[in-house]
Amino acid sequence: MEGERISYHKSVLRLYDRIKNDNMTNIWDRYEAQGLGKDPDKRCPFCMGGVRCDLCSNGPCRADAEKDKRGVCGITADGMAMRMTVLRNIMGAATYHYHTEQTIKTLRATADGQTPFKIQEPEKLKTFSERLGLDVSDSVNEIALRLCDFAETDFNRKADEPSHIVERLATDERKEVWNKLNIFPGGIYGEMMRATSSCLTNVDGYYVSLALKAMRLAVAMAYQSQIVNEYCQDILFGIPRPHPMRVDLGVLDPDYVNVLPNGHEPFLGFAMVQLGRERKWQEKAKASGAKGLRIIANIEAGQEMIQRWEMDEAFYGFTGNWIMQEAILASGCVDLFACDMNCSMPVDPTYAQKYKFRLVPVSDLVAFEGITDRVNYVPQKAEQQASELLEMAIDNFKDRRSSVEPVTQLPVKEAVVGFSTESILDALGGTLAPLLAAIKNGVIRGIAGFVSCTTLRDCGQDVHSVAVAKELIKRDILVLSMGCGNAALQVAGLCSPEAREYAGSGLKSLCESLNVPPVLSYGTCTDTGRIADLLAAVSKALGDVPIPDLPVVAAAPEYMEQKATIDAIFALALGLYTYVNPVPTVTGAPNLVRLLTQDCPEVTGGILNVDTDPVKAVEAMLAHIEGKRERLGI
Secondary structure, three states: OOHHHOEOOHHHHHHHHHHHHOOOOOHHHHHHHHOEOOEOOOOOHHHHOOOEEOOOOOOOEEOEOOOOEOOOOOOOHHHHHHHHHHHHHHHHHHHHHHHHHHHHHHHHHHHOOOOOOOOOOHHHHHHHHHHOOOOOOOOHHHHHHHHHHHHHHHHOOOOOOOOHHHHHHOOHHHHHHHHHOOOOOOOHHHHHHHHHHHOOOOOOOOHHHHHHHHHHHHHHHHHHHHHHHHHHHHHHHOOOOOEEEEEOHHHOOOOOEEEEEEOOOOHHHHHHHHHHOOHHHHHHHHHOOOOOEEEEEOHHHHHHHHHHOOOOOOEEEEOOOHHHHHHHHOOOOOOEEEEOOOOOOOOHHHHHHHHOOEEEEOOOOOOOOOOOOOOOOOHHHHHHHHHHHHHHHHHHHHHHHHHOOOOOOOOOEEEEEOOOHHHHHHHOOOOOHHHHHHHHOOOOOEEEEEEOOOOOOOOOEOHHHHHHHHHHHHOOEEEEEEOHHHHHHHHOOOOOHHHHHHOOHHHHHHHHHHOOOOEEEEEOHHHHHHHHHHHHHHHHHOOOOOHHHOOEEEEEOOOOOHHHHHHHHHHHHHOOEEEEOOOOOOOOOHHHHHHHHHHHHHOOOOEEEEOOOHHHHHHHHHHHHHHHHHHHOO
C-alpha cells in the first residue's frame, strides 16, 4: 500500500513516511496485515458475507444459503446476517444516545447556573420547545429545564409507549408508514432493550422481523438522540452559521502549546477555548517558552466546535478525520490529546510515549492501557476541568519541544463551515423558495445528504469520498456533508467557494449567486437527524410531498463503524435512496440483500444501493433523482 492507497491527503502521506521511519505501528500497516495472501482487502468469506456467528457456545457457526447450511440453532444465513446488523445498530444507538445524555446534563446544569456556558440561542430554545408542545411563557432557564424534563421522560418510555418526540417532529406521511409497519418507536432505552433481547440465541432469527426492529430502533435514535442532541447543542453553543476555518495538518505549529479535544463531545473543548481566549492563559503558555496557547479542533468533537465558533489565535483550526489520528500525533506538535467517548484509538499510548504528549481520557467510557491520567467530564466542573487540562498541556510543552523533532511546513487550507437549516434559510432570504425554485427549474437536479465516515477498505483514506463528491457536484447535485466524510471534503478543498469550478453549470451558477461552496459543511454524523428535519421542511414547502418522492439521496461512500450502520437503516426507514460503500457484510444473505436492494421501496420507499465505482454509483444516484423529478413533473 502506497500513495493514494494510503490517503488522499498529501499531509497524511508525508507523516506516514515519518511514522514508517520511526518504526511505529500504524493503521495502514495493520490493515494490510489483516488481508489474506497479498491482498489487503481479502478476508474470511464467511465474515465478509455476514454469515458467521459466535454468540453462543455451540459456535462459532458458519452459514451457507446455497446449501441451506444453518447455524447449530437453525438460523439461516439471512437471519444470521441481519441479527449481526441489529447488534451493530444497538451499539451505534447507545453511543449516539450517550452523547445526547451528556448534552442534556450540560443544558440542565447551565440552566441552573452551574457551568461556564450560557444559553446562546434562546429563540431556538423557544421554537424547538414549541414544536414539542411545551409551554414557553416562562424564563429562558425555566424553559430549558422543562425541555430537559420532557426529553428525559420520552427517552425512558417503554417500547410500547409511543414517543412524543417522534410524534411531534416526524411528517404525517412517515408516521402513517411507520405505524402501518409497527415500527413507530417508544423510548430509545426501551427500543434498545427490545432490539437487544431479540438478538439472543433462539429468540428472533427471522431476517424480515429483525430488519423491521432495526428500522424501529433507528427511528427512535434519529429523533430522540440525534435531533435532540444537535438542537440542544445549538441552544448552548450557537446555531451553525457560515464562516471560514483553517483546515489540514498545517494548523499544527510546534512552537505553540497545542491542545486537541478529540472524539465526539465538544463540551470540554468549548470550555478550553473560552479559557484559552483569556490573556492570563496565553501568558502562562508564553512563560513556558511557547509563543502561545492554541486549541486545535479534531475529528467529530472538532466538527461540533468549528461549525459553531469562529477561528482566532486561540481557537486556531481543524485537523481532519479519524484515520489520520496517528499522523496528527506523530507530527511532534501535540501537547495534550483529550479523548471523549468516540474515535480515540487503543494504540494512542504508544504514540504518547514516542512523541511526548499527555493522553487524557475525559469520559468514563474511554480507557487506555497504561494511562493513569483521567478527567471525566462533569458539567458542573467544566471550567475547573478545562483549567486542569490546559495546565497539563502547558507543563508538557518544554519536554515535548526539547525532545521531539516536529514535522513543519505542512499544508493548511481554508474551508467554509457552519451550514445548518437556519443558516441555509438565511442565505436564501428566510425561505426555502429559492432552493425549491432552483430544483424545480433544473438549475440543480437534486440534493445529496453525504453522511460518511472514512475507511481503508478498497481504497485509501478519503479517496472514494472525494471522488463521489466531485462526481455529484459535476452533475449539479448539491451536497450537504456530515460526519468524518465532511472533514474529508473540507481538507480536500471542496467546501471552499473555489470548488464551484468542479460543479456543473447549474450548481455553479447557484453557488455564485449565493456565494456558497457546492459542498455545504453541514456538521457531524449526529446531524443525520438534522437533515431529516430539513427534508420534512422541504416536503411541507412542496405541499406535503412524501419524503420518498423528493429528488434527494443519502450517500455514505466510506462508512466504517456501528453508528454509520444505524444511520443507513434510518435513511431506509425515512424512505431515501441510500448509497453505501464498502459492500456491507450481508452478501451471504440473498433474501436479505433482495429485501434491502429490491423490495424495500414497497415497504418504506427507501432502497439500498452498493457500488465500488464512484462514477457508476453517482450515475445511479442521478438516475434515481431524475426519476423523482419526472414523477413530480419538474
